Amino acid sequence: MKPHEHAFLAPEKAEQVARIFKALADPTRVKILYLLSQEECSVGHIAEVLEMTQSAVSHQLSFLRHIRLVKNRRAGNMLYYSCDDEHVISLLRQAVTHADH
Amino acid sequence: MKPHEHAFLAPEKAEQVARIFKALADPTRVKILYLLSQEECSVGHIAEVLEMTQSAVSHQLSFLRHIRLVKNRRAGNMLYYSCDDEHVISLLRQAVTHADH
């Protein structure tokens, strides 16, 4: 079979796909997204639950916000984050379900 | 709401999940897995289609083989690789479908 005879992903498409998975390729982000998939959380709350520094959490949230996986809502002093991409959450849930082989 | 009141992922579970997505978090591996999801391919064939060096392809296949996402079959001089994890392929297909927003 010759190269041109089958469908392979165009480079930009492959990068788009990889970018989606890259967001889920870090344990910290997995934990954050899993938490946010259950309820809206403030930055400080996430940091407390996951035992991370406020700064580390904020950096990751910034990353997730830039690629539109999470959004936030201000309430006084605090920012409440929540998921903004049901499809990615769906991928996450499936992986969690199948994680134990 | 207090930390212990909601379900968050155990550290090892989060790492398992992240490990799955890490395999899909690189454009090269995405292209390789997408190709293999359609047909069994030799190393040289993959390298030709994806315009990569034989060595780079072999390294990535080694990575994918170690985590049991692909398997191979020897036929004379050549090794034919194919997918060995339908669940991961399912995740990949979904992401490809949804890649264009």
Place this chain on the structure above:
DNA sequence: TTCGAATATGAATATTTGTTCATATTGTAA
């Protein structure tokens, strides 16, 4: 057994990435 083709592997390197630390910003209450 020798040769050549296909594939694997190890070391080196450049790039990416996650965290920390220090500091800046934003909003609230006094």
Place this chain on the structure above:
DNA sequence: TTACAATATGAACAAATATTCATATTCGAA
């Protein structure tokens, strides 16, 4: 306004990662 709490941001650093290059291995044919 001042002071404080919550969050964001930039620089620096260490660790992880993908590729390249050179070389090793494996198999079939002669």
